[in-house]
Amino acid sequence: xxxxxxxxxxxxxxxxxxxxxxxxxxxxxxxxxxxxxxxxxxxxxxxxxxxxxxxxxxxxxxxxxxxxxxxxxxxxxxxxxxxxxxxxxxxxx
Amino acid sequence: xxxxxxxxxxxxxxxxxxxxxxxxxxxxxxxxxxxxxxxxxxxxxxxxxxxxxxxxxxxxxxxxxxxxxxxxxxxxxxxxxxxxxxxxxxxxxxxxxxxxxxxxxxxxxxxxxxxxxxxxxxxxxxx
Numbered sequence: 001x002x003x004x005x006x007x008x009x010x011x012x013x014x015x016x017x018x019x020x021x022x023x024x025x026x027x028x029x030x031x032x033x034x035x036x037x038x039x040x041x042x043x044x045x046x047x048x049x050x051x052x053x054x055x056x057x058x059x060x061x062x063x064x065x066x067x068x069x070x071x072x073x074x075x076x077x078x079x080x081x082x083x084x085x086x087x088x089x090x091x092x093x
Numbered sequence: 094x095x096x097x098x099x100x101x102x103x104x105x106x107x108x109x110x111x112x113x114x115x116x117x118x119x120x121x122x123x124x125x126x127x128x129x130x131x132x133x134x135x136x137x138x139x140x141x142x143x144x145x146x147x148x149x150x151x152x153x154x155x156x157x158x159x160x161x162x163x164x165x166x167x168x169x170x171x172x173x174x175x176x177x178x179x180x181x182x183x184x185x186x187x188x189x190x191x192x193x194x195x196x197x198x199x200x201x202x203x204x205x206x207x208x209x210x211x212x213x214x215x216x217x218x219x220x
Contacts, residue, residue: 002106003098006158009110013117013151020117020124020143027128035133035192042184043127043140046148049173050120053151054113057158060097062167065155069173076180083184086191 010058014051021047038082045075097162105161109154116150119143133192137185144181148174 021044028040049068056064081091101109123142130136152170159167196204 002101002103005103005106005110006098006101009113013113016114016117016121020121023121023124023128024140033133033192033195035188035195036136038188039137039140039185040127043124043143046140046144046177047120047124049177050116050143050147050151053155053170053173054117057109057113057155060158060162062159065169065173069176072173072176072180076176076184079184080187083187083191087187087194 007058010054013054014058017047017051017054021051034086035083038079038086041082042075042079045071045078049075100162100164101158102161105157109158112150112154112157116147116154119150120147123147134189137189137192141181141185144177148177 024040024043024047028037028044031037031040049071052064052068052071056062056068085091120143123139123146126139126142127136130139152174155170156168193204197207
């Protein structure tokens with residue numbers, strides 16, 4: 001009974017998060033300027049991290065947690081570097 | 094670490110499922126707002142719904158699930174929560190400043206002009 005509840009809600013949550021990722025990638029292709037694309041990329045990173053966490057709940061393995069942590073850190077560094085590039089024209093001065 | 098679904102009682106499965114669906118729904122609402130809002134400065138508000146509500150709810154669901162499945166206290170998801178809570182405002186403030194800088198340089202839109210240092214109020218600057 002409890003396994004069924006968890007499986008169903010994990011499936012629903014995964015479909016919602018995949019829809020959110022699709023919408024973010026639409027904005028990334030359509031975005032009028034560079035900063036819209038960068039925010040779409042950041043949203044895509046966060047949604048991928050949420051998808052990995054729900055994957056970990058659905059398969060009952062702790063391995064996915066480390067992958068989610070690494071994706072979060074890489075997303076932060078990438079977005080900050082891109083924002084720095086937009087502001088200054090170069091990343092490392 | 095071995096965890097199985099048989100260990101989970103019903104009183105833990107219901108909040109896990111509910112929090113998962115709520116977090117994913119908040120993320121979806123944030124993404125839809127990100128698609129529909131008009132200007133960049135309005136659009137920058139929408140994805141924070143996913144990074145605060147979505148991360149929070151799914152993190153708590155994962156903590157409840159692994160704590161009851163392995164019958165021990167598993168709270169390492171708090172790392173992700175703290176990290177995202179600290180880094181998201183930094184990222185978005187940097188991006189907003191970069192966008193403001195670009196809009197001022199190209200003089201499009203009605204962005205406020207840059208304040209010169211002598212126009213700023215002098216109080217609070219003495220320290």
